[in-house]
Amino acid sequence: MTARTRSLQMVLAAGVVCLGSVAQSDAPRCMSMRFLPIAGVETAPGPYQTFCDKVPDACVLDGEDVIEWTDALYDSLSAINAEVNREIRFVPDQERLGVEERWDFPVEGVGDCEDFVLEKRRRLIDLGVPSAALTCGIAVHQVQLFPHAVLLVETSIGTFVLDNLEDEVMCWDALPYLYLLRERTDGLWDRFQLQ
Numbered sequence: 392m393t394a395r396t397r398s399l400q401m402v403l404a405a406g407v408v409c410l411g412s413v414a415q416s417d418a419p420r421c422m423s424m425r426f427l428p429i430a431g432v433e434t435a436p437g438p439y440q441t442f443c444d445k446v447p448d449a450c451v452l453d454g455e456d457v458i459e460w461t462d463a464l465y466d467s468l469s470a471i472n473a474e475v476n477r478e479i480r481f482v483p484d485q486e487r488l489g490v491e492e493r494w495d496f497p498v499e500g501v502g503d504c505e506d507f508v509l510e511k512r513r514r515l516i517d518l519g520v521p522s523a524a525l526t527c528g529i530a531v532h533q534v535q536l537f538p539h540a541v542l543l544v545e546t547s548i549g550t551f552v553l554d555n556l557e558d559e560v561m562c563w564d565a566l567p568y569l570y571l572l573r574e575r576t577d578g579l580w581d582r583f584q585l586q
Contacts, residue, residue: 424528427583428583435574457524526573527541528570533567
């Protein structure tokens with residue numbers, strides 16, 4: 392049994408199912424990622440910590456860590472997700488900078504997945520969304536087998552994802568990802584248990 396299958400069983404057992412993209416008027420309830428088993432807690436990944444050392448204000452997570460789901464929140468999440476996906480051209484760090492991994496805000500309209508995450512979080516914070524509800528997540532695409540970063544938004548109806556590969560706001564478990572790590576508000580990261 393895969394970790395994704397176990398996660399889906401947990402969702403069904405809890406009686407809450409997330410069905411794909413989120414419609415404004417009838418938002419599905421998604422299971423919160425907070426209920427996934429944690430294998431351990433660790434320091435931030437090196438490239439993220441380097442970014443935080445350079446731009447410390449971008450890594451401060453404060454305010455409410457779970458925000459109320461509203462149509463206005465959905466509109467903001469959807470607009471920012473699609474806007475950043477449209478404005479930023481994906482170019483891997485190796486190709487652009489000659490390094491395997493570097494977290495930063497997009498430069499000159501290009502960046503890779505974690506740069507999209509940081510830009511989306513910055514814009515949502517500028518709109519008044521509390522930063523503590525906007526955490527970075529690291530996953531592996533289960534079909535194409537590549538590592539990937541996404542922005543996780545913790546709401547009163549569950550955890551949603553803003554992804555540079557999807558213009559729609561999605562429930563975390565509606566995407567083909569095996570989640571490995573999630574940022575915490577105290578600066579540490581949860582490593583999810585994989586079985």
